[in-house]
Each structure stands twice: as structure tokens, then as C-alpha cells.
């Protein structure tokens with residue numbers, strides 16, 4: 071179980087044949103020297119022991135006198151649903167064993183017992199219990215006092231952030247969330263809403279750059295019938311849909327200046343005027359804005375209204391880049407490992423003792439999202455159950471424009487799928503870099519030139535953590 075836990079790892083053998091119990095106990099003392107072996111001669115005795123002792127694994131016979139193993143299994147699992155139970159069965163009772171697995175036993179072994187095989191199964195079962203225990207500890211750390219649901223990280227910087235999130239949630243002021251891509255701005259906006267008195271009302275996230283400029287105004291404020299050709303009925307905008315709740319304007323720095331003026335009016339008056347409507351409608355919406363952009367620079371360039379800036383930045387939250395909270399890397403990495411391991415068709419995996427070391431030297435341009443992707447990839451591509459340094463492929467800077475992708479003959483061969491994915495990654499990076507360079511970072515123009523929709527292009531830019539500002 072937990073390495074730091076002073077209590078020993080215990081297994082409980084349950085069988086009504088005393089000779090088998092004592093024989094197994096002797097064998098395990100040699101084969102599993104770090105494990106404390108307890109024995110019980112009946113289902114009832116096993117339940118008594120489990121009610122007072124922490125036991126990592128139960129190895130139990132199906133056929134017993136007082137209570138059969140299946141009934142004991144049900145009772146054990148109703149008290150401790152995660153308990154690892156392995157059942158022993160004779161050849162004639164395999165159907166019972168299959169039934170046992172359905173009822174939650176972790177595995178079964180057939181008698182006569184083959185000790186090498188049984189020891190291997192016990193070791194795997196103990197590893198499962200250890201992972202479950204670690205997971206519980208992690209969860210309790212996460213839900214400990216200073217944290218915010220769904221946020222991982224216990225560094226002083228994150229603790230301060232949690233305090234600010236909680237304070238922001240109790241107020242009605244506009245919040246501006248600033249930080250680089252992948253630092254958790256969206257997660258933060260959702261947390262503020264969820265912790266606020268508005269949590270039962272809608273939370274609407276608007277990815278501003280993904281909506282074409284000519285549609286953004288009608289998407290936000292709505293339109294009335296006849297406002298333009300094709301407007302054959304009234305259309306509620308996102309502000310109306312968010313009424314009573316929170317509207318998050320993601321990448322606010324990208325909205326056109328004329329719309330900024332209208333937005334400022336909405337913030338001041340708390341009312342909206344749909345396109346083509348004669349009158350304004352009162353709304354009750356809390357605004358959160360987030361940005362990765364240098365708004366101050368945009369103000370000096372005339373691309374962002376200063377008055378809107380002051381209106382928005384009443385409460386400003388700064389999301390730390392991962393490089394500033396490296397002490398949180400182990401917690402985050404383990405969290406993403408469990409998350410990826412819980413996906414369908416993926417088996418549970420753990421990190422080797424030294425696996426995480428290189429993660430502390432990396433500069434993490436894509437921040438927490440990049441870490442999440444690195445762990446996800448490792449879980450998918452690691453063939454065994456232990457993830458080591460070689461499975462954690464850290465990103466390299468994009469190749470210089472114009473370089474070709476080649477697999478040097480003397481380089482170690484990697485699996486075809488992995489090689490193909492890596493070529494595709496390099497190609498996409500090179501392509502988007504050239505594209506944005508040619509369009510001076512103008513997304514609309516780049517979308518037209520590449521024949522991609524703005525939303526699809528934005529998605530690629532985000533996925534590859536490309537900083538669009540460097541091309542402007």
C-alpha cells in the first residue's frame with residue numbers, strides 16, 4: 071500500500087481446510103517477504119478480521135462450510151467496494167468463478183494451486199490495491215481545504231489562486247483572467263461560475279476568435295425578425311441565453327473595436343439591443359473575460375479600447391505558467407495518468423520511480439495542456455504497465471521552416487504509427503507557421519488561404535500551442 075504508511079501490507083487467506091491455509095501461509099512468507107499474511111477459517115471470521123484490519127487483498131475459497139465464497143464476496147464488497155478479492159475454485163466450479171467476477175471479484179485461480187502463477191497474480195492484485203489507495207490519497211489531497219474543485223496543484227502560487235477564485239466567485243464584478251495558452255483559464259472561468267450564487271443558472275463560453283467577425287455581434291446580442299435578409303424570425307443571442315448566469319468571453323483581445331464599443335455599453339447599462347430591434351432589453355449577466363494577449367500593447371496600437379480594459383480588469387486573475395509551479399508537476403502528472411487510465415480500452419498504468427525527472431527540466435510552452443498531452447500519449451504508447459522516461463516524449467520546438475522531415479538511417483527505429491504521427495505533427499506545425507507568417511497572424515485571411523474554417527484553424531493553433539501573436 072502507501073510506501074510512507076508505517077502499517078504493513080496485509081493479505082487475508084480464507085479457506086476451511088486448515089492444512090491448505092498453513093501451507094499457503096508458509097509459502098507466502100518466503101515468496102512475499104514484505105507482506106503480512108492473515109488467515110481465516112470461514113467467511114464469518116474473514117468479515118470479522120476485515121472489520122478491524124486494513125487488508126490489501128483477500129484470497130478466498132469459493133466452497134466453504136458456513137457461508138460460501140460468493141456470499142462472503144457480496145458482503146465484503148458491500149462494506150468495501152474497492153477491496154481486491156481473488157477467489158479459489160476447483161475445476162468443477164469454474165462457472166461459479168465466472169459469476170464471482172461478474173459480482174466484483176478481481177480474479178480467480180483454480181485448484182490445485184500452482185504457486186508461481188498464484189504469486190504473480192497476488193503481486194498484480196497488490197499493485198492494483200496500491201494504485202487504488204494512491205488514487206484515494208490524491209483525491210483527498212485535491213478536495214483538501216485550500217483547493218477548488220477540478221483544480222490540481224498545492225503550490226503556494228496555486229493556493230493563492232484558489233483564494234482569488236473563491237473571492238471572485240462571491241462578488242459580481244467583471245473578472246479578467248489572464249495567462250498563456252493551456253494554463254487553465256477556461257477551467258478557472260467555470261470554477262468561478264460554479265462557486266458563485268449563479269451556479270444553477272447557465273454558464274456560456276464564447277470563443278470569440280472562432281466566430282467570424284461579421285456574425286459575432288448577432289451571435290452575442292441576437293437579432294430580430296427582418297434585421298437582415300434571411301432573418302425570418304427573432305433570434306436570441308448568447309447574452310440572453312446566459313441571463314441570470316455567467317458569460318465568458320474567451321480571447322476578448324480578438325474582438326473588433328466596433329464591437330468592443332457595444333460591449334462596453336452592455337457592461338455599463340446591463341442591457342442589450344438585438345440587431346434590428348427598436349428597444350433594449352435588461353439583462354442580468356455576469357461577465358468573465360479571458361485573454362492570452364498583451365492588452366496593454368493592443369491599447370497603444372489602437373486595437374483595444376482603454377475604457378473597456380478598465381471596465382474589465384476590476385478583478386484580474388493571473389494563471390501561472392507551468393514553469394512557475396513545477397512543484398505541482400507530480401500531482402498533475404498523476405492526475406492526468408489516472409484520467410487517461412480511466413478511458414475505455416486503456417489499462418491502468420503507473421510511473422517508474424525516475425519517470426518524472428525530465429519533466430522538471432522541460433520549459434512547457436504549452437503549459438498544463440502540454441503536460442496532459444504528454445501523459446496521454448505515454449499511456450497510449452507505453453506497451454507495459456509501467457511508464458518510464460522513454461515513454462514521456464517531450465515536445466521539441468517546431469522545425470525551421472523549409473527543413474524536410476527525415477528519419478536518419480542510424481536513428482533508433484520507432485513504431486510506424488508513432489513515426490507517422492510525429493511526421494504529421496511536424497508537417498502541421500510547419501504549415502501553420504508558414505501560413506500565419508504569410509498572413510501576418512491574421513486568422514481570417516489565414517483561414518481563407520488554407521481553405522479551413524476559422525474554428526478549425528483556431529483549434530489547430532491551440533492544439534499545437536502556436537503563439538499567433540509572434541506573427542503580428
Ligand SMILES: Nc1ncnc2c1ncn2[C@@H]1O[C@H](COP(=O)(O)OP(=O)(O)OP(=O)(O)O)[C@@H](O)[C@H]1O
Pocket residue numbers: 220221222223249250251252253254255256257258362438439442532
Ligand atoms: N490546475 C489544473 N488542474 C487540472 N487540470 C488543469 C489545470 N489547469 C489546466 N488544466 C487542464 O488543462 C487543459 C487546458 O486548460 P484550459 O483549456 O482551461 O486552458 P486555457 O488557458 O483556457 O487554454 P487556451 O488559452 O489555449 O484556451 C484542460 O484540459 C484543463 O482541464
